[in-house]
Amino acid sequence: MIALLHQIPSEATIRKELRKIIFGRNVFCPFCRSRHVHRSEARYWCTRCRTHFSLLSGTWLANLKLSLRTFWALLWCWTQKVPVQQTQKLCHVSEVSVAHWFRQFRLHLPDFDPILNGVIQMDEAYFSSLSLVMAKQIGSKCLAHVVLPKPSVDKRDATEFLFQHVEPQSNLQTDGAGIYKAIERWWPVRHTVDIHRKFQFGRTSEIEGMFGVLRTFIRRMYHHTTPEYLPEYVSEFCIRFSSPEIFESPSQYLSKTLMPVPTC
Ligand SMILES: [Zn+2]
Incomplete structure (x- = not known):
């Protein structure tokens, strides 16, 4: 079945691509970094530290x-x-196997935890027993977020989020929720508010739109979510939004995530 997918190259081409991503021009020993390496079929042998490797x-x-x-x-x-x-139908593997590999791909994404500045919209969303606080730097692809293991967000959570993710002197836009009231006393931001019952939505429309896109992403891709996996799905969503180039192709993803692990 996979052979029918023209996007998937041959075994030999994949091998060549992986070699280029991992080693660049010349293969070196991942244990002692020596370039004195012999190759026999798919295996390599380092003549300096006498280790076999693939x-x-x-x-x-x-x-x-x-x-x-x-x-x-x-x-x-x-x-x-x-x-x-x-994916399960296309790749002829079990659902458990797809879930395992999708999780590995998520977990090996690069860390991305930006500090936002300029004009920032911030809001919360709720997923049964969990809360998500998210902020977006307007006019950029920068998102910051935190998933809290509780069903509501209080002022302390909101201010801690600002300490960790928002630069002082930024322009903060929120809705009129009580947790944001007089927040500028706790962190030096210029704070403006949308009052939804007065039909004001302009200051929070982008961040509210992001929550909609996030819920659709989780439902389409993973079908449902659990408290255990939600934090990973949200991180994946944010990196997809901020760094779409990583997801252009398997080669792009691997070139950002497949560095040889340093060995001692
Ligand atoms: Zn070696």
Whole structure:
């Protein structure tokens, strides 16, 4: 079935691509970094430290058991936001396996925790037992967020979020919720408010729009969410929004995440 997907290259092409991403021009030993390396078929041997290694040794894919084409197809599906159940049919692997690999892809995304400045919209959203506080720097792709393990957000949560994610002297726009009242006394921001019952929405429309897009993303891609996985889905969503180039192709994703792990 995977052979029918023209987007998935041959095993040899994938191998070549991985070698380029991991080692650049010349293969080196991931253990002692020596370039005195012999190759026999898919294995390598370092003449300096006398260690055998494979292409993926020393990366987080060192124990990959799937064929490279199945792996590549799974990664292609994930980068292109193909839903879990569609991926399962396309790649001929179990739902458990798709869930496992999609999770690995999420967990190996680069950390991205920006501090926002300029004009910022901030709001909260609720997911059964969890709360999400999110802020967007207007006119940019910068999002900051925190998932709290409780069903409501109080003023202390809101101010802590500002301490950690918003530069002093920023322009903060929120709705009229009580948790934002006189927030400028706790953190030096210029604060303006939309009063929704007076049909004011302009100052919070972008951040509220983001919550809508987030809920759709989770429903389409993962079908449902649980408190255990929601924080990961939200992080994935934010990185997809901020750094779309990582998701252009499996090669792009791997070139950002597949550095050989330093070994001692
Ligand atoms: Zn070596």
